[in-house]
Amino acid sequence: MKIVVLVKEVPDTYGEREIDPETGLANRAASESVMDEINERALEVALRYADANPETEVVVLSLAPETATATIRKGLAMGASRAVHVADDALVGADYGVTGEVIAAALRRIGYDLVVAGNLSTDGSGGIIPAMVAELLGVPHATALSSVSITENEVTGQRSSDAGIMQMSAPLPAVISITDRLPDARFPNFKGIMAAKKKPLEVLNLADLGVELSESAVPHSIMVSVSERPPRAAGVKILDEGDAGKKLADFLAQNRLV
Ligand SMILES: Cc1cc2nc3c(=O)[nH]c(=O)nc-3n(C[C@H](O)[C@H](O)[C@H](O)COP(=O)(O)OP(=O)(O)OC[C@H]3O[C@@H](n4cnc5c(N)ncnc54)[C@H](O)[C@@H]3O)c2cc1C
Numbered sequence: 001m002k003i004v005v006l007v008k009e010v011p012d013t014y015g016e017r018e019i020d021p022e023t024g025l026a027n028r029a030a031s032e033s034v035m036d037e038i039n040e041r042a043l044e045v046a047l048r049y050a051d052a053n054p055e056t057e058v059v060v061l062s063l064a065p066e067t068a069t070a071t072i073r074k075g076l077a078m079g080a081s082r083a084v085h086v087a088d089d090a091l092v093g094a095d096y097g098v099t100g101e102v103i104a105a106a107l108r109r110i111g112y113d114l115v116v117a118g119n120l121s122t123d124g125s126g127g128i129i130p131a132m133v134a135e136l137l138g139v140p141h142a143t144a145l146s147s148v149s150i151t152e153n154e155v156t157g158q159r160s161s162d163a164g165i166m167q168m169s170a171p172l173p174a175v176i177s178i179t180d181r182l183p184d185a186r187f188p189n190f191k192g193i194m195a196a197k198k199k200p201l202e203v204l205n206l207a208d209l210g211v212e213l214s215e216s217a218v219p220h221s222i223m224v225s226v227s228e229r230p231p232r233a234a235g236v237k238i239l240d241e242g243d244a245g246k247k248l249a250d251f252l253a254q255n256r257l258v
Contacts, residue, residue: 001056001152003046004110005080006103006117006130007039009064009071013122024226025093026123028065035071038118040078040185042178046116047079047186049150057081059110063091063102069201076196077188084110088205090213095221098213100132105209107137114155115175119144134175142168146181 011017015031043060050056060075060083062068072083086106091098107115117130134141145157145168155176156169170176188196206213238247252258 001049001053001113001150002059002111003049003056003114003116003150004059004061004107004112005039005043005046005075006115006133007043007060007062007072007075008036008118008121008124009033009062009068010036010121010123013037017123019226019228021226021228023093024223028067033068033071035074036118036121036123037185038120038122038178038180041180041182042116042118043075043078043080044185045148045150045178045182046114050079059084059112061103061106061110062086063094063099063106065092066203072201073196074188076199076201077192078186079188079192080199082200083202085201085203086205086209087203090206096126096128096132097221100129100136102206102209102211103129104133104136105211106204107133109204109209113172114150115173116148117175117177119177119179130175130177137173137175139173139175140170141175141177142170143177144179145176146179148176148178148182 010033011026011028011031012034018027018030019025020027046058050058058080060072060080062072063086064071066087068085072085076083084106086102091102094102115133119130120127130143131141142155142157142159144159146160148155148157154169154171155174156167157176159166159168160181236251238244238251249258
């Protein structure tokens, strides 16, 4: 069984996050970059299966700037067998279409029985890449799973919604995405960190994958403008002089909140 885990490097969720108003891209220098926490959980799903089935190969795949090596190595230190890092200057500012196309091309090259992704990244928050990748590969996808069970031929799990819980199943090969209801990931231990230094980490560019980013080959979305969020205005303070209830109701009515 070969399980490929899609890992995105993101600005530290607890740090300051900034958009560069000139380029409209994340200012990656403004904070520390880390593996998205949801992707650590996705990797944990694959590693638990590998713990019980030692012939399993777990591959970490990331499309990220060249500086993302440490983040990808963390996946190896946690226990992945090898990693593939797609880095190419032409990918700066890659939109969903381009990202999905390039990840699908990398997966065709790597080969896979199961692809495990997060349901939503903490920075881009598109929540669309896993479904796009499955569509491009022509395989089933089961997204936003809150529990996962893998067998040799099938992946099953539950997807929770406001309306209830859906039981999902897909024959392999398939793509799944998971939510943060899956268990916390393991920490890399010293042995894992040392072993990671010797594990294969292949760096590929677009030419290696045979992907051309001409406009006719892959549709692009175009950002027409970008601006910083305006600073928060001070709130309205209501002093209770016996008429606070009325003032509160007036405020809600004025702001069309009731
Ligand atoms: C050189 C370079 C610069 C980039 N700069 C930026 C940037 O400034 N801001 C930005 O948001 N993105 C950047 N990316 C990454 C890429 O453009 C985004 O990953 C893409 O737009 C996905 O959007 P999302 O985060 O909303 O995906 P979602 O659909 O919310 O992600 C869901 C899941 O899909 C998988 N996934 C998503 N993206 C990747 C990825 N890149 N690699 C592996 N798995 C992935 C993960 O499992 C993730 O949990 C850059 C990539 C490269 C190569």
